[in-house]
């Protein structure tokens with residue numbers, strides 16, 4: 416069992432990453448919780464159900480499973496969890512077949528969760544909430560952020576340790592995986608590995624525990640199930656690096672001036688989130704690596720910003736273009752550290768930047784803010800590393816509920832115009848996933864699949880939209896409350 420002791424401070428690192436996702440909108444201070452809090456609250460519902468409450472019609476050529484993951488406990492044996500990223504991982508699966516639609520939802524029964532459940536005590540620190548001192552045994556490797564299909568497994572990713580391998584059908588926990596013995600014990604694994612659908616190549620990264628604080632970058636081999644180290648880059652701090660993007664030749668990271676104060680972690684002065692520091696004096700760093708692991712890393716300094724997610728990237732000669740979602744300060748981190756507390760002050764929402772760099776002169780040539788108040792970017796993965804046209808993302812806000820996700824936007828990078836749909840009042844929607852249609856000819860020949868929450872019904876749903884014009888295709892009601900959660904994925908049948 417992976418046990419995150421207090422000396423394993425670096426393991427925690429990636430956890431930070433968690434910072435990823437966000438949700439929307441409706442709050443009457445002091446009286447009623449925000450809509451985003453209600454749509455992300457705890458549940459104890461687990462099971463399997465046939466779903467028949469369907470609006471519209473599921474396309475005959477859309478077959479497969481949509482998965483979603485997020486935290487679904489908000490208290491562990493008397494200790495209230497404070498942070499947006501706290502809570503045991505919970506996965507749902509909408510399986511779409513010729514026979515109908517079946518929903519499976521359950522907690523991920525990691526050894527640490529099982530140990531707490533059987534002892535009746537909170538033993539492990541969550542990302543933002545420390546366990547009671549009398550019980551405290553270390554930090555939980557909490558797979559509640561994202562999902563990654565890998566071989567016969569569906570990997571649930573935490574950023575705080577090794578991936579949890581699940582049965583993609585039943586969602587049962589199988590084991591913590593180290594990629595057939597190739598991911599070192601003291602290296603965590605990112606929540607955002609990436610796949611180039613053109614070539615099938617996959618890449619991931621992690622942070623090494625120990626004084627090197629190294630960023631480890633891996634190529635993932637589907638044939639052998641192993642990961643091969645491309646780079647091991649020592650860092651001055653244990654930085655919070657959540658996402659990566661890539662071109663046909665490069666792996667790209669943007670490292671924000673956000674890191675963990677190691678002394679606090681070693682001395683176990685509090686939760687991991689309480690040891691996070693944002694230091695704008697350090698600035699942000701663009702790091703460009705070679706997909707073959709051969710070329711020397713390129714670093715370009717940028718103004719300070721908080722960053723979680725990126726769009727696509729493309730290189731032409733020495734020029735590199737990418738989209739990334741930057742916030743101008745750490746206000747989001749502060750807000751989510753007391754997730755159910757009042758909204759204090761202004762939140763700096765992520766802004767969508769398109770940046771162009773000259774990799775030879777190491778200069779930023781262009782930085783254009785093209786859109787704002789959105790996150791969770793997705794695109795047609797077949798265009799990974801290509802000069803693509805469309806970016807899909809999820810809208811945040813309003814001010815009274817900064818994480819109230821309630822809009823889906825298709826942004827046209829060519830015409831610089833957004834097309835936005837908004838779910839009904841009292842509803843939330845999560846990150847969309849782009850599912851390419853069979854025999855697709857154009858980049859946007861696909862569907863967007865996303866889950867949502869309806870407050871009036873206190874019920875979750877899966878919605879399908881046409882990626883061409885965001886028109887409604889179908890909604891499948893879950894019949895139960897489903898926490899909105901963070902990231903999702905779709906596996907075609």
Ligand SMILES: [Fe+2]
Nearest residue numbers: 434435436902
């Ligand atoms: Fe994320």
